[in-house]
Amino acid sequence: MTWEKMLRPHLAALEPYQPIVPVEVLAQESGNTVDGVIKLDGNENPYGPSLRVARAMADYPFFHIYPDPDQRQLRQALEGYVGLGAEHIVAGAGSDELIDLLLRLFLEPRDQVINLTPTFGMYPFSTHICGGEVVEVPRDDDFQIDLAAVRRKLRPRVKIVFVASPNNPSGNLATQEQVLGLLDMGLLVVVDEAYYEFAGETVVHLVKEHPNLVVLRTFSKWAGLAGLRVGYAVCHPGLVKHIMRIKPPYNLNVAAQVAAVESLKDLECLQARVLDIVAERERLYRLLQGLDSLHPYTSRANFILCSLQGWDAREAYMRLRQQGIFLRYFSNPRVSHCLRISVGKPEQSDATLTALSHAEKEMAVRPK
Ligand SMILES: Cc1ncc(COP(=O)(O)O)c(C=O)c1O
Known part of the structure; x- marks a missing residue:
């Protein structure tokens, strides 16, 4: 054919x-x-989800109108929850979409991404779709990150490292020292905090000081919205602008936005x-x-x-x-x-x- x-x-x-x-x-x-x-x-x-979500969906009058490409309502609603201004925040159709957008933004064909295995399967999957190569750096026996092993893999073509914290499937957190160690290597460090709410520990406070840090979060787990697909990235405002520029304009659908905003009202x-x-x-x-x-x-x-x-x-x-x-x-x-x-x-x-x-x-x- x-x-x-x-x-x-x-x-x-x-x-x-x-x-x-x-x-x-x-x-x-x-x-x-x-x-x-x-x-x-x-x-x-x-x-x-919160019971408020179903009620708000039933009452929402604008399903026939396209969503806001600037995601204003959700980004503003997230300010208090995240502790940073809306200019640091961009939402996606699940954090899966943000993983893909970051890779599209940073990878030239054959550029490399460090994958701290075993970890979440979307990192290598989306890397391959974007034409990148995956460099595996195994975690140690306790699933801790081996910083020295990461350092040994550094080459000009290595652009990004993904750090799930807590890690999926092992459940352990990355320490702040490990994240700082990775940030010092000059890579884009994507700390995926999909399970943040169950751990109560975050590195979001490092975003202001470190323009090469992106923190990913999602409403899928703690807020019970996995089926509606809503996640967000917290990072430098300049990077937010670039993500905004390349994302599909209406990536956050209105149902997802209504549900996420209602969830934040029912904390x-x-x-x-x-x-x-x-x-x-x-x-x-x-x-x-x-x-x-x-x-x-x-x-x-x-x-x-x-x-x-x-x-x-x-x-x-x-x-x-x-x-x-x-x-x-x-x-x-x-x-x-x-x-x-x-x-x-x-x-x-x-x-x-x-x-x-x-x-x-x-x-x-x-x-x-
Ligand atoms: C570490 C990690 N990141 C991201 C996701 C996907 O999140 P979302 O539903 O927001 O795409 C998952 C889902 O299992 C996950 O385990």
């Missing part, structure tokens, strides 16, 4: 991103009802739910510690990575899937012996624990 020969070769050969699928599809695949599915694979918020309720999720994370961690051949890593996010010792993580994943319990399995060899469990409601944790402990009894090889 002619169009196949016309495809850009690096995109024709692109390794696809492995996305998660919606709950209705999982229900159908596992022969369950939607209510019967336990979906703990996407780090979504089990409590959903007390949403933050109370975040606290519930954090308490449930700690309870789930203790329950997982009770299994002999499973090791949970401490987490500051809304998920827990567990390493399975003496039993096959993929088989365990498939087995729970058949029971309608969906966890995240990774083929990346560094974590292919692990499962990542999103923190859901207490009853979902309990059902997962029961299923894991049955699986462990039947699958794990116990040391003699």
Whole structure:
């Protein structure tokens, strides 16, 4: 076919991103009802959005009018929450879109991006789409960033480093010293704080002093808006202007803007739910510690990575899937012996624990 020969070769050969699928599809695949599915694979918020969101959507009169290309309402509403002026803020269709826009803005073909593996899969995926190359710098055994190893990889073509903090899938934070160390290397340092609200620690206060720092945030996790796609970047006003110039003009749709603004008006309720999720994370961690051949890593996010010792993580994943319990399995060899469990409601944790402990009894090889 002619169009196949016309495809850009690096995109024709692109390794696809492995996305998660919606709950209705999982229900159908596992022969369950939607209510019967336990979906703990996407780090979504089990409590959903603020009730104010549905009410505001129902009352919103301008769905037939294009959104504001300057995103004025949301950027202003975020000023108090972020602690910086609107000129430091730009929103996107999820932080995924901002990852892509930053790469488009900074990468020439074959430029390099440092990926601190194991980490969030969108960084290498979007780098490849933009024609860039990924330089992997593995984290240490505790998933900490190895600054010396990053330094050894520095070349003129290395432009960006992405730092998920807390990191997905390991759940640990980057320290401020590590972020400062990366900033000193002169790269664009993108600190992805998708799980900031569950950790309570941020480097946003460094933005004013460091024009090469971008902090990414999202409404997907703490505010329960994953389906509406709204994230934002906090960075130097000059960089905001460049992102504004290249983004699709109406990238933040009106429903997303209304929902995000309403969420910021209902902080007390949403933050109370975040606290519930954090308490449930700690309870789930203790329950997982009770299994002999499973090791949970401490987490500051809304998920827990567990390493399975003496039993096959993929088989365990498939087995729970058949029971309608969906966890995240990774083929990346560094974590292919692990499962990542999103923190859901207490009853979902309990059902997962029961299923894991049955699986462990039947699958794990116990040391003699
Ligand atoms: C580290 C990290 N960054 C970004 C995202 C995506 O966020 P958004 O829904 O805003 O695109 C995720 C989602 O899982 C994530 O884990």
